[in-house]
Amino acid sequence: MGETAARTLRADAERSVRAVLEAAERVLAADPGASMEQIAAAAGVARTTVHRRFANRQSLIEALALSAARQLAQAVDDGRPDTAPPLVAMHRITANVLQVKGAWAFALELPAGPGSEAAALQQDIDGRCVDVLRRAQADGLIDGAADLEWVRRVYYALIGESLRGGSGGAGPDALAARIIDTLLHGAGPHA
Template identity: 45%
Template sequence: MTAEAKPRRVRADAERSAARILEAAEEVLAADPNASLEQIADAAGLTRVTVHRRFSSRQVLLEALNERFNERYLLALKQARVATAPPLAALHRATEIVLDFKLSRRAALVRVSDPRTGGPILAPEVVEGIELLFSRLHAAGVITAADPSWCSQVYVALLCEVERRPVETLGLSTTDDPIEEVGARTDLLTRTVLGALGGNGDALLR
């Protein structure tokens, strides 16, 4: 092995270890929000020393998880085609993707919430994508609220509230169908946010 190849292999091994730790952290924190780094290390099949080498503290690990979650939010905005798809359809699809993800990782997400709002800590790129979507909704006459920053804040706040709403209040035929639950929460959030921002959510979603 050349001297140049060895550092590359070390970096690749470190990246794989970090990915294993983050995957384990999502699973462990979803089951137990107060799980220790030792528990996360065990779930990843690594020693605590290795975890500390990659993430010097619990806070650093949580910040890395938040970055990982933001990558998924960005992917949701991309998959919903917020810049090109009909804006109402993009809003519904982005909401559906994000709620599906958030409900499957609810406990882990709580650990990296913004302490001021209780909501997620969103990267600037994510905020820009949401604001673009609401700018397009306003331009299309779907909502009357013209300030995309305000619209984005309302949407994120309502997203958190709809996510926390007890499943028994959603009017579902069953409470153990995750697809039906995501659909019900998506419809509720979309109708509510459109109504809050000067649109008629019920009429628009018929």
């Protein structure tokens, strides 16, 4: 088989896997007990295609969690957490994360197995979040005595609540602005 034909087959296989993972997110979000056959039907692929790519339901679930974790890590990277001014980075990252979490809510709620790549990615994301918060603290945006691990947990809770509570028609940028404003200023009057 020529190099072009092999690339075409790889691209087709990647598209099939992506279609299966996207379908798995939709189907499992609606029915966590859905079968591999239901996922295959929703993806528009043969059941054998799903079984050829994923040995069993658990391997599909693990692949789904890993794919979502990778997308979340990319959303953080795209916000330029190390180089953008802290407030800009926080806003970009928040808007990006809202989009990924909105699209992959089921997969991102799956527990990452200890020692898994998804767990390592989540740990890295947590650390990078604290690093951005530390930069914001150095710029005087966050009180110097604040416990940044606590601030990170509050930040994550604000993101989670904004997704669970509905956006009220607000897009990711407006929600990100609301989350960052609440994180930095609370609910009290602005001075």
